[in-house]
Amino acid sequence: MSRAEHLARRAPVGSILIGVVVYALHQDFWFWRGAHPLVFGFLPIGLFYHAAYTVASSIVLWAVLPSLWPKQDESEADVAAPSRDRAPSR
Amino acid sequence: MIPTAVVFGYLAVVLAIGLLARRSARQQDAEDYFLAGRSLGPVVFLLSLFGTNMTAFSILGASGHAFANGIVTYGLMASSSAFVIPLTILVIGTRLWALGKRHGFMTPVQMFRDRWECGHIGTCIFVVQAVLLVPYIVIAVMGGGTTLEAVSGGLVPFWLGGAVVSLVVMGYVFFGGMRGTAWVNTFQTVLFLTFGAIAVSVISAGMGGFTHAVQVMLQSPSTAPLLTRERVSPLYFFSYTFIPLSSIAFPHIAIFCFTARRLEHFRKTVILYPICMLAVWLPSVFLGVVANVATDVPAIATKIEARATLATAGPTLQIEERDRLRSQASGDDVIVRLLEGYAPLWLASLLGASVMAAVMASDSQILALSTMFTEDVFAFYGGTRRFGASVQVQTGRIFVIVLTVVAYLIALGAPQSIFDLATQYAFAGYSALAPLLVAAIFWKGSTKWGAFATTLWTALAVLAVALIQAVVPAPPPGVAVPIVSIGSVDVVTRAASGTTVLGMLPVVPMTIVSALLMVAVSRLTSASCPGRATLAKYFPGGQSF
Numbered sequence: 233m234s235r236a237e238h239l240a241r242r243a244p245v246g247s248i249l250i251g252v253v254v255y256a257l258h259q260d261f262w263f264w265r266g267a268h269p270l271v272f273g274f275l276p277i278g279l280f281y282h283a284a285y286t287v288a289s290s291i292v293l294w295a296v297l298p299s300l301w302p303k304q305d306e307s308e309a310d311v312a313a314p315s316r317d318r319a320p321s322r
Numbered sequence: 323m324i325p326t327a328v329v330f331g332y333l334a335v336v337l338a339i340g341l342l343a344r345r346s347a348r349q350q351d352a353e354d355y356f357l358a359g360r361s362l363g364p365v366v367f368l369l370s371l372f373g374t375n376m377t378a379f380s381i382l383g384a385s386g387h388a389f390a391n392g393i394v395t396y397g398l399m400a401s402s403s404a405f406v407i408p409l410t411i412l413v414i415g416t417r418l419w420a421l422g423k424r425h426g427f428m429t430p431v432q433m434f435r436d437r438w439e440c441g442h443i444g445t446c447i448f449v450v451q452a453v454l455l456v457p458y459i460v461i462a463v464m465g466g467g468t469t470l471e472a473v474s475g476g477l478v479p480f481w482l483g484g485a486v487v488s489l490v491v492m493g494y495v496f497f498g499g500m501r502g503t504a505w506v507n508t509f510q511t512v513l514f515l516t517f518g519a520i521a522v523s524v525i526s527a528g529m530g531g532f533t534h535a536v537q538v539m540l541q542s543p544s545t546a547p548l549l550t551r552e553r554v555s556p557l558y559f560f561s562y563t564f565i566p567l568s569s570i571a572f573p574h575i576a577i578f579c580f581t582a583r584r585l586e587h588f589r590k591t592v593i594l595y596p597i598c599m600l601a602v603w604l605p606s607v608f609l610g611v612v613a614n615v616a617t618d619v620p621a622i623a624t625k626i627e628a629r630a631t632l633a634t635a636g637p638t639l640q641i642e643e644r645d646r647l648r649s650q651a652s653g654d655d656v657i658v659r660l661l662e663g664y665a666p667l668w669l670a671s672l673l674g675a676s677v678m679a680a681v682m683a684s685d686s687q688i689l690a691l692s693t694m695f696t697e698d699v700f701a702f703y704g705g706t707r708r709f710g711a712s713v714q715v716q717t718g719r720i721f722v723i724v725l726t727v728v729a730y731l732i733a734l735g736a737p738q739s740i741f742d743l744a745t746q747y748a749f750a751g752y753s754a755l756a757p758l759l760v761a762a763i764f765w766k767g768s769t770k771w772g773a774f775a776t777t778l779w780t781a782l783a784v785l786a787v788a789l790i791q792a793v794v795p796a797p798p799p800g801v802a803v804p805i806v807s808i809g810s811v812d813v814v815t816r817a818a819s820g821t822t823v824l825g826m827l828p829v830v831p832m833t834i835v836s837a838l839l840m841v842a843v844s845r846l847t848s849a850s851c852p853g854r855a856t857l858a859k860y861f862p863g864g865q866s867f
Contacts, residue, residue: 251409258402258563261556267540267549274532275608276549279393282401283604289405290596293412297592302416302585 247296254292258285326474328671329678333490336506340494343502352706355499355715356428356693357581364587366508371578371591372598373507374686375407375569376514383461384603388610389653390629392548395610398562400603404596406566410756412592414570415579417763419588422580425859429690430576430759431698437762437860438770439852441702446774447758448698450781451573454751455687456729458572461748462684463488463733465654472621472658473674484733487678492726495685495692496719500581503685510676515601517676520669521661522605528664535612544630545614561826564833568752571759574690606657613656619663625651632798641795648796648818684729691725692718747784750829754780754836761840766861769851772844776836783832790814790821 260281267276275283353359362370388395418433427433431451435444466487467480478486494502529535539545547553569575582588617623628650632639639647661670696718700706706714757776761768790805794816797803802822806814815822823831851857 254405255563258397258405259556259560260397263551264556265550265552267536267546270533270536274536276393276536278549278551279396279604279608282397283600285401286404286596286600286604289401289408290593292405293408293596294593297412297589300412301589302420 244299247299250292250296254289258282260285323477324667325671325674326470326477328668329470329473329675330486332675332678333486336509337490337493339506339509340496340498340502343494343498343505346501351711352696352701352714352718353428354501355718356689356697357577358499358501358504360423360581361583362504362581362587363583364590366504367582367587368591368594368598369511370504370507371411371575372595373511374574374578376511376598376602383465383654384606385610385613385657386653386655388607389613389625389656390651391553392550392611393607394551394554394559396603396607397551397559398554399565400599400607402563403566403569404599406563407569407599408592408595410567410570411579411588411595414759414763415576416585416588418576418579418759419582419585421763421860428577428580429694429697430573431694434758434762434773435702437852437856438768438773439856440770440773443770443774443777444698444702447755447777448694450751450777451755452691452694453781454748454755454784455573455691456725456732457747459684459687459691459725459729460733462491462687463730466678467733468655469658469674469678472655472662473671473678475662481734484730488726488730491685491688492722495689496722500689503689504581506685511598514676515598517673518602518605521657521665521673521676522609524665524669524673525609525660528660529612529616532608532612535615538615539612548611548614555825557825558822558827561830564753564827564829565749566753567756567833568749571752571756572687572690572748573694574686576759577690577693578686609657609660610653613653613660616660616663619659621659622656622663625653625656633800639798644796644798688722688725688729692721695721747788750787750827750832751780751784753829754783754832756833757837757840760837761844763860765844766857767844767848767851768840769844769847771847771850772840772842775839775843779836779839780832783828783835787821787828790816 260278263278263281267278269277271277271280384395384399387398418430421427421433425433425436427436431444431448434447435441463484467482467484470478470483470486471480474483494506498505526532526535536549539549551559570579613622614626617626628647632644632647632651658674661673665673696705696714700714700717705717755776758773761772761776794803794805796818797816798818800818802812802815802817804812804815805821806812811824813824821828
């Protein structure tokens with residue numbers, strides 16, 4: 233197996249691991265009972281954390297997208313024209 | 323009077339967009355009406371997909387929930403959705419698109435029938451999906467009624483507001499089909515994002531700045547906890563992360579995945595989706611929270627008073643009196659009330675129209691149900707073959723009318739707040755149906771009996787939750803009534819916000835059992851696994867779990 237093939241096989245595993253970590257970071261019990269510090273003077277830290285988490289989600293999705301992208305499906309679907317006849321019927 | 327006129331003007335514009343979409347349709351066949359001919363471009367695809375998910379629930383329900391429960395609302399629904407929903411669109415939605423394009427599927431049930439070589443089990447899935455989608459449509463009707471009543475200062479009563487919104491939505495879905503729905507959703511999303519930002523600035527200025535509002539909240543023992551999450555347990559918080567799994571399992575979202583012209587259009591949608599979530603949910607939740615100090619707005623002061631009475635005298639009150647106070651304390655119209663209190667009339671009118679934009683997102687659900695009925699029932703049982711494609715489209719349109727009337731009638735008698743209704747029935751049910759999609763696309767060993775067991779379990783579980791909530795009246799806030807206990811452990815309890823299982827939302831056991839049933843029953847019925855030709859269509863390289 234070439235190094236490129238090896239990396240390609242490992243990429244989805246890495247992406248899944250990143251996904252699990254991001255999912256776990258949603259459970260921020262450390263900011264549970266306090267409103268302070270107030271970010272920008274008015275945003276309670278618990279709310280700011282989750283707003284930042286939302287932005288981080290976008291960045292993580294951008295990072296893992298290439299390894300989870302169904303390249304094979306794109307090329308296959310491009311050659312196939314849609315047809316109502318192919319939908320299953322009774 | 324002016325705000326009402328502006329909102330009605332807005333409704334007229336939306337209806338006109340639907341009619342315009344009908345005129346631009348290339349052909350009048352089912353694929354064009356129900357899927358816009360699989361031709362949506364990247365911008366319309368992103369904004370209308372997001373607009374489809376951004377419903378009365380996310381605007382009115384979120385701010386109403388935040389008004390009563392504080393900042394926890396954002397973490398419960400927005401931040402977990404901002405990660406899980408685009409991830410499911412990336413992993414499942416793109417595969418659905420390719421399968422739809424390659425095999426001509428227009429609904430998830432068509433794919434399930436083909437994938438598992440089944441007929442009537444597909445019909446069972448259709449029935450459960452359809453029944454679970456109705457509450458979601460009801461939410462939008464309730465949202466429309468609530469908003470129009472609030473914007474018009476009571477001039478347009480709830481029943482009339484709901485009827486007007488239902489008629490407008492029915493109109494542009496009837497005439498414009500998927501193209502009309504997508505265009506209207508795009509227009510509404512742009513409108514809401516633009517005026518939402520203005521709303522935040524205007525309300526902030528009216529309240530003397532958010533820093534001042536938050537300081538006032540921190541000084542009062544009754545409002546300070548709303549700036550933390552101490553009223554919610556971490557376990558309950560965790561259980562909410564199962565809810566976003568419902569998004570891709572909702573037929574209107576799955577069907578929407580079929581409408582993109584190219585797979586490439588998913589890329590921007592996946593990356594930008596969390597940012598759109600932030601732009602809509604953060605202001606909705608924050609405004610809902612700080613509304614607690616807007617006691618100079620009479621309607622909000624009444625709500626706060628009703629809530630205080632419930633908290634102090636709740637257990638001693640009659641059930642009817644408790645329900646009346648609960649309805650009075652409901653914060654579903656709190657954003658509109660803030661606008662009413664702090665924005666100049668002309669701006670409040672425009673902002674009220676943009677709130678209407680978000681509320682009217684039932685169009686996609688109505689169209690999806692119509693698509694499902696005509697494809698999964700009418701066409702599947704020979705209707706199209708016998709009567710032709712144009713009759714199929716007409717049948718879909720008639721179904722749109724029937725469905726709208728039914729949803730409207732239910733909305734008139736629905737007692738619960740928007741948020742609870744959505745969470746307890748539609749979202750939990752669809753999360754429990756998510757294993758169907760995952761198994762169909764990624765697991766070669768799944769069978770139709772596994773799919774049937776999952777569907778049956780979901781139906782029974784949702785029914786059980788609905789029964790508990792109908793039989794056991796909602797206790798006062800902060801009180802939990804045990805329903806099922808084992809030893810000293812309360813397994814099922816009824817709280818003010820709904821039913822919980824071991825302190826979690828019912829969606830957690832529902833989804834886990836659903837997935838386990840799919841695996842166990844499929845293993846037990848491996849003899850009914852589809853043939854090699856079918857499996858080759860879904861797993862061309864032999865890849866599977």
